[in-house]
Amino acid sequence: MNKNRPKYKQIIDAAVEVIAENGYHSSQVSKIAKKAGVADGTIYLYFKNKEDILVSLFQEKMGQFIEKIEEDIKTKSNAKEKLLAMIKTHYGLLSEDHHLAIVTQLELRQSNKDLRLKINDVLKRYLLVIDHIVEDGKAEGLFHESLDLRLVRQMVFGTLDETVTNWVMNDQKYSLTDQAEEVHELLIHGLTIHAK
Amino acid sequence: MNKNRPKYKQIIDAAVEVIAENGYHSSQVSKIAKKAGVADGTIYLYFKNKEDILVSLFQEKMGQFIEKIEEDIKTKSNAKEKLLAMIKTHYGLLSEDHHLAIVTQLELRQSNKDLRLKINDVLKRYLLVIDHIVEDGKAEGLFHESLDLRLVRQMVFGTLDETVTNWVMNDQKYSLTDQAEEVHELLIHGLTIHAK
Amino acid sequence: MNKNRPKYKQIIDAAVEVIAENGYHSSQVSKIAKKAGVADGTIYLYFKNKEDILVSLFQEKMGQFIEKIEEDIKTKSNAKEKLLAMIKTHYGLLSEDHHLAIVTQLELRQSNKDLRLKINDVLKRYLLVIDHIVEDGKAEGLFHESLDLRLVRQMVFGTLDETVTNWVMNDQKYSLTDQAEEVHELLIHGLTIHAK
Amino acid sequence: MNKNRPKYKQIIDAAVEVIAENGYHSSQVSKIAKKAGVADGTIYLYFKNKEDILVSLFQEKMGQFIEKIEEDIKTKSNAKEKLLAMIKTHYGLLSEDHHLAIVTQLELRQSNKDLRLKINDVLKRYLLVIDHIVEDGKAEGLFHESLDLRLVRQMVFGTLDETVTNWVMNDQKYSLTDQAEEVHELLIHGLTIHAK
DNA sequence: TATGAATGAGACTTCATTCAT
DNA sequence: AATGAATGAAGTCTCATTCAT
16 A cells, blocks of 8 residues: 555545544544545555554654654763753654644544554654663663663653643643753652752 | 442442453443343433443542542651552552453543543542642652642653553553552652662 | 322323423323322323323313313304304313313324324214214204215314414414404305305 | 435335335334335435434425425416315325325324424425415405405315325225315305305 | 445433332 | 332444445
C-alpha cells in the first residue's frame, strides 16, 4: 500500500483533524474520507482497515516527533542538557500542533487493547531515547549507577505524559513550554531541598 | 439508588470481573447480569444505564482505595514517610486485586469523554491527598517552598500511573510492591546523585 | 374481579388522568398504579392485564356516556329533537371532562387492532341509539324511508367524532357545544339550500 | 433523500404490504427490508428512521391520492358534481388498493402523536380540496352562504373516513364504490325529505 | 486507481407481568 | 388483599468493509 502517494498523507492528516474535532468515537471512516476528499473505498487502497489508519497516523507523526527529539539531543553535550532538550522539544512540538496533541493524549487512548499495544510498539523508540540519556548520565557520573532503567523511564515518560494530558484537558490554556525547566528540575532533583 | 442492597455490590463486582476478562468493548450488560446472577432488567433497578455501572464501579472502588490510603498516611509523622506509605498502599491494593488493576489501568480508559470526565472527578480526591503531602513537606522544610503544586502532583501521579500500567501490560509478572521504595527514592531525590 | 371495590374505580380514574397527561405510549402500568395509590401488583387483582384496564375504562366511561344520552333523548318527542339532544349531550359531556376527551379521541386510538375491536363492541350500543333515532324519524315521516341505516349511522357518528377530534387537537380552544345546532342543521338538511 | 431511486419506492411498497399483513406494531424494519429485498441498513440510506418510512409512505400515497382527486374534479362543472367525483375517486382508489386502505384507515392511526401530526399536515391538502368545493357551491348559489367551512369540512371528511374505516373493519366485504351516490345524497340533502 | 451504494451483525434498555412475603 | 423486587423478551440503528462499475 503505496505510502509515497500524496493521498496517503492526505488521509492521515484528515484523520488527525477529524478525530481532534469529533472525538475518537465519532470519527467514522466516511468522515475521514470526506475530509480527505476521497471516496470511502479509496481509504482501503491505502490502509488495511480503520485501525491501520490510526496506527499509521501514530507511526508517521510519532516518527517525526522522535526524529526531531533525537536531532535536538545530538547537539547537547551532557545528560542533563539532553533531558532538558527532550522535554522542551516534546512540549514544543505538541504545543505547535494542537490537533495532534488532542489526538495522541486523549482520543487515541480510547482505542482497544490491540491498538494500544501497537501504539506502545511505536513508543518504544521514544523510550529508548530516554534510556540512552539515563545511561549517558550514569556514565558521566551525574546519575546514580544503581538507578533502575525501567523505573526511571517510566517516571520520565509518565511525568511528561501526565503534564501534557492535563494541559490538553485544560484546553491548552496555559503555556506548556514555560514549565519545561521546572519539570526538568523536578526530574533531576526530586522533591527535596538540595544544593543547586 | 439502593446502594445498600447486596445486589448493588454484586453487580459492581461482576462488572469488574467481566470487564477484566473480556475487555471493555466486549462487556455487554447481559454478560454482567449473568455473572452477577441476576436478570438483565435487574441491572436497571440499581443503575441508570451502562455508563452508570462503570462510574459507580470507579467511585466505589476508588473510594475505598483513597480511604485506605488516607488511613495509612494518618499514622505517618512526616511527608517523606507519608509519600512512601501512599506509594506502598497504591501498589499494594492494586497488586491484591488483579482484576481491578486491569479495569482501572486499561479498560476504563477506553470509555468515552463523558465517562472519563466523571472518572476524573473521582480522581480529584486522590490528587488532593498528594497535594496535602506536598504541602506538609513544604511546611516541614523538607520540600522546596517554590515547588509548583500542580507539576508535582502530575509528576507523582503520572509516575505511579505509568508504573502500574506498565506492570499490568506486562501481565503483572513482576512485583509491583517491591519497587515502591525505589520509586519513592526517585520522586524524593530525582535522578542525580545526592547524599542520602 | 371485584368491580365494586373502591380501588377498581380508583385505578380507572388514575388511568384516564395518566393517559391524558402522558399520552398512551408513556402510560406504564407502574405510573397508573402510583397515581392510583396502589402497588403495581394490586392492579392485577382488579384487571386481567393492561389492555383490560383500557377496555374497562372505555366500558365504564362510555356506559355512563350512553346512559346520559339515552336519558336525555327520552324526554324528546320527535327524531329531530332527539338528534339535537344527542349531539348536545355528546358535545356537552366531552366538554365537561377534558381528560376523558383526550383519552377517547386521541390516545386510545393508538391502541392495537384487538383493543380497537373491543372498543367498537362498546360503541355498538351508542350506534344503536343513532339507529333508533333514524328509525323514529322514518316512522314519523320526517326522514326518507329509503335511507340506508348503516350509512346514516356512519355519517352521524363520523361527523360527531371528527368534530370532537378536531376540537381536541385544537386544544379545545373553542366551544364545542356552541356548534351543536349548526352540526344538527347540517345533518338534517345537508349542504344545499332548503326551506327551513 | 434519493427519492428518484427505484429502491425508495420499493421500500415504501414493501412497508405498505408488511404493515397491512402484520399490523403496525409487528412491522419491524427487518421485515420491511426483507420484503423489499434489501439489507436492513439500506433502509437507512433512503429514510432517516422508521417513522420517516411511515411519513414518506403517507406523503407519497396520499399525494397521488389527492392528485387523482384534483384531476377528476377539474373535469366537473359544478360543486355538486365535484363532490360526487371526489367521493367516487376517494372510494375508488381505496377499493383498488386493499393494502393501502388497511394501512391508512387502521394501522397508521396507531402511531404516536408526532407521526399523527405529520400525517395531519399531509391531510391538509385534501381538506383544502373539500373547502374549495364548498366555496364553489356557495358561489354557485347551490350551498348556503352561511355554512361554516370548518364544520362542513369535518362532516364531509368525517363521513368519508368513517364509512371507509367501517368497510375495512368489515373486511371490505361489500362494495365501497356502490355507496358513493347515496353518501353524496346524504351530504347534499341531509336526513330529511326534500324535493329532488 | 477510484468510486460509493449496499451490506448485516450486534447490543442497550423498557416495561408488562409474576410471585414470595 | 396487598406489596414491589425481579424478570427477560424484543427491536432500531450504526458503521466498517466490500465489490461491481
